[in-house]
Amino acid sequence: MTMTVREAGLALADPAAYADEPRFHEALALLRREDPVHRVEAEGYGPFWAVTRHADILEIERNHTLFHNAPRSLLVPAEMDARQRQREAEGTALRTLVHMDDPEHRVVRAIGADWFRPKAMRAMQQRVDELARTYVDRMAELGGECDFVQQIAVHYPLYVILSLLGLPESDFPRMLKLTQELFGEGDPELRRGAEADDVLATLLDFFTYFQDLTNARRAAPTDDLASAIANARVDGAHLSDIDTLSYYVIIATAGHDTTSSTISGGLHALIQHPGELRRLRDDPALLPTAVDEMIRWVTPVKEFMRTATADARVGQVLVREGESLLLSYPSANRDEDVFDEPFRFDVGRDPNKHLAFGFGVHYCLGAALARMETRSLFAELLPRLESVELAGRPEWAATTFVGGLKRLPIHYTLKG
Template sequence: MIVPQEIAETVVDPKAYADGRIHEAYRWLRRNAPFAKIAPAGYDPFWIVTRQADIMAVEVQSDLFCNSQGLPAITSNEMRAQLGDRPGGFRTIVSMDGVEHQAYRRLTQGALMPKTLRILEGRIREIARVFIEKMAQTGGRCDFAQDVAFLYPLRVVMEVLGVSEKDEAFWLTLTQAGNTQNSKGTHAQMDDTARAEAMKQYLTGLNNYFVDIITDRRANPREDMATRIANGEIKGELIGNMEAMGYYIIFASAGHDTTSASTAGGMAALAGDPEQFRKLKDNPVLIPGYVEESIRWVAPVKHFARTVTADTEFNGQQLAKGERLMLCFASGTRDEDAFTDPDRFDIERSPNRHVGFGYGPHLCLGQHLAKLEMRIFWEELLPRLQNVELDGPVIHPETTSIAGPQSVPIKFVMS
């Protein structure tokens, strides 16, 4: 079926992700053209994948639908021309496939498994309490996204990496620059040229920062993730500086953005639904399920792209080598075929097998850390939080990549 051009344009329109129109477009696509080729103005034609089952089927065939050819996201021709296929010259784990990808994952995978992460639980709990106390001192009103959800995961990521707390403001500026967001919870109106320039500045800033980290950790190794990455070896040789840099960038940006997005979105959902809030407060055993539902609901990674490596057939369609696919995780997590009443936030949803953190070989490497952070935060906050409600509109950023609510104004009562 031919996709109406209006739908095609909506899929790549950052404003549609901010005002919610994207979900209407995704519903139409899942119902009428779940796997279809579209050609928005200013873009080369690409295939759009909107049903969860199809997304999963593509994800597990990384030899046929690869990450290593082209940018990890669908971008306009103008933006791609400015960024190139490898922005900043970095090679990240997101843009690797097969044996190479597995080797780079193994450098940190062991340190990010639940059993290993238990040793960090006490310190993460201390950090959560710091930000909960700051929340309590606001006098019963705050912007939860700006004042808490952006800062708490950032501090945890910095702790795990082993970088100084004094660099927090610098890190927050850089992670927000990566999403072309500003610190006031709104987006400046950006065209593709401005977005590309913001991305370049972001990558340059991280590059300058991490060069010193790599040099220091190779000369003075410590018990932290920065040391593990800087001294990582593949086939008996140290990884290159650009590969180490790419690893740091993914760990710092994705590790912060996905968790902050899901935490902010989870609070927005609770503050807007007194029944769900009371149910969760009265039944702390539901917190892990609430965390999963927050990730499904927000779908912090809106999409990733894949490249077809050989002529093939998928879902009855003929695909040519070199064609691009847009895996719409934000659609898959709202798929009617995968979830009952998918547009309802339900902390008791079970089963909840979502693709909010991806699927297959590229399943988010830091998913266990993200879920641990969120679980600990709510375990610490809920006993003190007596009541919470929205205190203004929830603002979503204009971006097609990684994001959650940018502003979540709330009023609350805490003990």
């Protein structure tokens, strides 16, 4: 059935649409071609401009003084937007780097920045490689069949990020459940419940856990990222309780779900493109470009929102002060004006100017770690992988923010 431009725009506000990748990319291609800055008025949501071309998104990201993250950082139902504004007024709102603008953003980002610089990544490499080996060994123990998402991909990066934070392994299952509930808010299978209060209950559980952690690290600091956050000072004072807890939440969640989606989506792409799998196995030197192609292909972060601080022209459209824009990263990363054959998975793609990590001052803090984790897992898996194929139908999570595959049943044979 032929899709209209209006229907294509509405897909961006429909979590279920993201779970039907072919149809979703058809919608995005239509918008890029026919109306690349498209006004969307979806039931239950405040209106917004959907920005779908790479060049327009890049220009918005570059101009962070004209286009702010606040007050509408993510696409959520209008009811949740209203609750967020109320909590902001009360001083009880979740305030992560995603919600902040400069100069506050620059100061708060610096608290964790050193933990993701090259020196820190080199120090983490051994632990990441050990965990990659552990999870490929687990695949061997599973006897040649598994749900790669649920049994491998969601665990490995969570263990990495929680190791960086310095949390005990006994707490990892609890963190896994909470992160899936938070980012699975649009998916009936993953979310805690269908009401806005259920999202708040998940956040409250996060906050309760991390408040205890903050108290412990302030009483007895240790050499981990949790201590750096707990003991950080801005203008001589600790972060507020809500800002401290928000920092933990963004590190624990964004450092997990995005990478697990890339790893599972990357393996799925290799299964779908056996020629590229052979090419990568025959030439392991391609692994760095293959990892970036997996990131482009999956684009785990689907959108961020911006608000115009003054009247501005985006493409051919005049956006008025105070109006909201949705930056569609999956669309940017399939833009025909930027990528040769954008719907071809190419492990040697170079250059690869994807925007999966954003751009400019809000460029993903954990980008280097995400690349390292993905590279380490496939560096361990590919030399041992003799065969792999689907053992059932893959399923994608319903989401408008972060997500990817939630099931990837596979048959495989491994050496050793």
